[in-house]
Amino acid sequence: MTLQEIVRQLDRFERGLTIYAANPWQPSTNALVARPGDDGRAPEEAVAAGCAYFLEVFMALAVLRDLHGLRGREPSEMEKCARLIEYAEWLRSDATDYPFIKWNFPVTMMIYCNGCGRHFDIVVTSKDSADHRCPACGKVHAFGLEAFIRKAMEQGKRMLRKTHGCR
Ligand SMILES: [Zn+2]
Numbered sequence: 001m002t003l004q005e006i007v008r009q010l011d012r013f014e015r016g017l018t019i020y021a022a023n024p025w026q027p028s029t030n031a032l033v034a035r036p037g038d039d040g041r042a043p044e045e046a047v048a049a050g051c052a053y054f055l056e057v058f059m060a061l062a063v064l065r066d067l068h069g070l071r072g073r074e075p076s077e078m079e080k081c082a083r084l085i086e087y088a089e090w091l092r093s094d095a096t097d098y099p100f101i102k103w104n105f106p107v108t109m110m111i112y113c114n115g116c117g118r119h120f121d122i123v124v125t126s127k128d129s130a131d132h133r134c135p136a137c138g139k140v141h142a143f144g145l146e147a148f149i150r151k152a153m154e155q156g157k158r159m160l161r162k163t164h165g166c167r
Pocket residue numbers: 113114115116117118134135136137138139
């Protein structure tokens with residue numbers, strides 16, 4: 001698969017999966033979508049294909065959702081690839097501001113319930129934290145979009161450091 005082919009069908013992938021891509025990053029780059037190992041490392045199939053961590057599927061969706069709002073029309077596949085590469089490169093830089101995501105509310109997100117171990121969808125209407133009740137077990141979760149995204153980005157940066165460390 002190529003990065004462009006993954007972008008084309010991005011919303012069909014499970015949100016918990018991760019995109020792995022070969023260097024250099026281009027729309028035609030060899031890439032695949034897989035589940036990371038328990039320790040956050042790239043799975044064997046990615047390593048065997050010469051691919052390394054690129055971006056989580058749910059983060060790619062968030063970055064592209066924003067792009068749609070900026071353009072006021074459906075962006076082309078090339079524009080989507082360019083945006084994801086731009087974001088993935090930013091993630092590997094030392095910058096700590098988050099210039100890429102401006103939300104158009106409401107946003108549907110999927111969160112994990114540590115009460116019953118299931119994921120469930122929530123509708124987020126603002127950047128502020130709000131309570132969401134798990135439909136399966138009733139546990140209430142406070143969810144703040146900004147904090148959630150920041151954590152995901154920091155996790156991405158941490159994972160990169162770990163990847164670099166074992167090379
Ligand atoms: Zn639950």
